[in-house]
Amino acid sequence: MSQGKRDPVKEFEEIKEYHSRSSGIFFEFDRCLCCEQSTYQKIEVINNPHFGRVLFLDGLVQTTEKDEFFYHEMLAHPALVTHPDPQKVLIIGGGDGGVLKEVLRYPIKKAQLVEIDSHVLKVSKKYFPWLRGCLKDSRAEVVIADGKVFLKNSNQTFDVILVDSSEPVGPSVSLHEAAFYKAIKSRLAVHGVACTQLGSPFYHSEAISKVKFFLTKLFKTASLYTAPVPTYPGGYWCFSFLSDGLDPLAIKRNPPPGLKYFSQDIHRAAFALPNFLKEKLKES
Amino acid sequence: MSQGKRDPVKEFEEIKEYHSRSSGIFFEFDRCLCCEQSTYQKIEVINNPHFGRVLFLDGLVQTTEKDEFFYHEMLAHPALVTHPDPQKVLIIGGGDGGVLKEVLRYPIKKAQLVEIDSHVLKVSKKYFPWLRGCLKDSRAEVVIADGKVFLKNSNQTFDVILVDSSEPVGPSVSLHEAAFYKAIKSRLAVHGVACTQLGSPFYHSEAISKVKFFLTKLFKTASLYTAPVPTYPGGYWCFSFLSDGLDPLAIKRNPPPGLKYFSQDIHRAAFALPNFLKEKLKES
Numbered sequence: 001m002s003q004g005k006r007d008p009v010k011e012f013e014e015i016k017e018y019h020s021r022s023s024g025i026f027f028e029f030d031r032c033l034c035c036e037q038s039t040y041q042k043i044e045v046i047n048n049p050h051f052g053r054v055l056f057l058d059g060l061v062q063t064t065e066k067d068e069f070f071y072h073e074m075l076a077h078p079a080l081v082t083h084p085d086p087q088k089v090l091i092i093g094g095g096d097g098g099v100l101k102e103v104l105r106y107p108i109k110k111a112q113l114v115e116i117d118s119h120v121l122k123v124s125k126k127y128f129p130w131l132r133g134c135l136k137d138s139r140a141e142v143v144i145a146d147g148k149v150f151l152k153n154s155n156q157t158f159d160v161i162l163v164d165s166s167e168p169v170g171p172s173v174s175l176h177e178a179a180f181y182k183a184i185k186s187r188l189a190v191h192g193v194a195c196t197q198l199g200s201p202f203y204h205s206e207a208i209s210k211v212k213f214f215l216t217k218l219f220k221t222a223s224l225y226t227a228p229v230p231t232y233p234g235g236y237w238c239f240s241f242l243s244d245g246l247d248p249l250a251i252k253r254n255p256p257p258g259l260k261y262f263s264q265d266i267h268r269a270a271f272a273l274p275n276f277l278k279e280k281l282k283e284s
Numbered sequence: 285m286s287q288g289k290r291d292p293v294k295e296f297e298e299i300k301e302y303h304s305r306s307s308g309i310f311f312e313f314d315r316c317l318c319c320e321q322s323t324y325q326k327i328e329v330i331n332n333p334h335f336g337r338v339l340f341l342d343g344l345v346q347t348t349e350k351d352e353f354f355y356h357e358m359l360a361h362p363a364l365v366t367h368p369d370p371q372k373v374l375i376i377g378g379g380d381g382g383v384l385k386e387v388l389r390y391p392i393k394k395a396q397l398v399e400i401d402s403h404v405l406k407v408s409k410k411y412f413p414w415l416r417g418c419l420k421d422s423r424a425e426v427v428i429a430d431g432k433v434f435l436k437n438s439n440q441t442f443d444v445i446l447v448d449s450s451e452p453v454g455p456s457v458s459l460h461e462a463a464f465y466k467a468i469k470s471r472l473a474v475h476g477v478a479c480t481q482l483g484s485p486f487y488h489s490e491a492i493s494k495v496k497f498f499l500t501k502l503f504k505t506a507s508l509y510t511a512p513v514p515t516y517p518g519g520y521w522c523f524s525f526l527s528d529g530l531d532p533l534a535i536k537r538n539p540p541p542g543l544k545y546f547s548q549d550i551h552r553a554a555f556a557l558p559n560f561l562k563e564k565l566k567e568s
Contacts, residue, residue: 020334022312050304228520235519236512269553276544
């Protein structure tokens with residue numbers, strides 16, 4: 001069970017992420033594997049005895065080897081089990097490859113990953129083996145570009161668009177604005193669906209409420225869903241399901257085998273929102 | 285959104301809870317309101333700018349003013365909305381009064397709170413105003429006793445029994461054993477239901493699996509359900525719903541108004557378990 005007191009066997013260094021101005025999560029680490037500044041952000045990878053490798057961008061946890069499946073499964077599978085025939089998938093952000101790994105479990109034709117920061121890809125390829133696996137798959141294509149610019153210049157449409165942005169500070173700021181969501185809508189095929197991460201219902205309900213306000217105007221269906229993510233603020237995360245034709249609760253297929261969190265039951269359950277978030281959404 | 289960097293306005297002290305041996309949660313505090321050692325455990329209350337008052341027993345977070353509703357609502361309401369006519373309710377542990385507060389929202393006849401440590405009650409009365417409110421309610425009765433001994437010596441039966449234990453170290457160790465669950469069963473009225481907290485699915489799935497193994501033998505229905513609890517390990521918690529007659533998904537009444545997390549939709553959703561926990565349960 002949980003360890004109130006530590007076992008002081010070894011001297012570790014410590015890295016913290018503040019979730020509020022006076023609280024947060026800490027990780028001790030035996031090895032700092034990477035600490036570099038790219039054009040866009042500070043990229044750090046540590047090795048924590050419990051979580052394994054942990055990727056930070058500008059000091060915020062992006063993924064860990066041990067709990068990555070919660071977030072990556074819940075961003076990818078709700079869209080992929082509800083689309084009638086997903087063939088072309090676009091991932092914006094997600095340079096650590098976790099969402100791409102989930103997408104490639106399906107018999108799709110092509111998955112494009114558009115990541116602004118080539119250094120995130122380089123570092124992730126080195127420290128998160130799942131990305132190396134994905135890049136050997138001929139259906140996967142990586143584009144180094146700003147997601148917003150890519151959408152603007154593209155004449156393709158996609159069955160599924162997944163936005164794995166970081167927080168709306170630094171290089172991801174434009175990925176949380178109405179103009180970006182309009183660009184997503186313009187690149188969705190008929191029966192297309194987009195899912196995006198929206199932050200922590202516990203910490204960011206105000207921001208979620210503001211985004212939901214314009215999403216509701218933009219899409220026929222703009223539903224929110226939630227999932228636990230142990231290393232994200234509050235251990236509890238919110239996502240959007242955006243479509244002009246699909247019902248988020250009309251599941252079209254079984255998810256692929258081997259998933260650790262997602263199932264059809266979890267899918268349906270995820271759309272039940274807590275009262276405090278429903279109240280906050282009404283205020284917008 | 286989340287605060288990767290702190291605002292170094294003020295010097296705070298810091299208290300940590302390790303969730304694994306090398307990671308966990310930290311709280312800065314401007315005031316330590318209480319730090320005392322009772323016969324049973326170390327009791328601490330701090331004031332954190334974000335979470336308000338935070339109660340620790342032997343270094344483990346029990347409750348905070350800001351996020352208490354997740355845990356207390358999810359321990360109390362699933363039993364109370366599924367029982368056909370809850371009149372007599374027993375709470376074992378829960379000296380902070382959070383579960384009692386939820387129970388008293390219903391038109392029950394009597395709620396007994398059996399807490400082993402009178403100091404927890406004394407400290408909670410001082411620092412968590414909801415407990416003071418509860419104790420003014422003539423339907424509430426507090427008994428200072430070991431829950432296991434109370435059950436053994438009691439000749440009463442209860443419609444609903446809620447076990448708000450702390451971790452299975454220190455004074456709560458016997459509240460996680462088969463003998464204790466047998467004692468609960470013996471004090472449940474016909475159509476009775478007991479709910480207990482079982483720990484974090486992410487950190488304690490092995491322990492949850494062991495408990496579930498004997499619960500399944502003991503009760504006709506021994507279902508697990510989960511909920512987010514931001515300040516508990518993994519931000520994600522597991523509970524048991526135990527009954528010889530009730531179906532956990534057959535909701536009998538609307539929950540009382542004013543709840544922040546629980547609703548009928550959340551109730552149904554909570555029983556959808558993640559694949560990794562279902563796999564772990566199969567191993568037992």
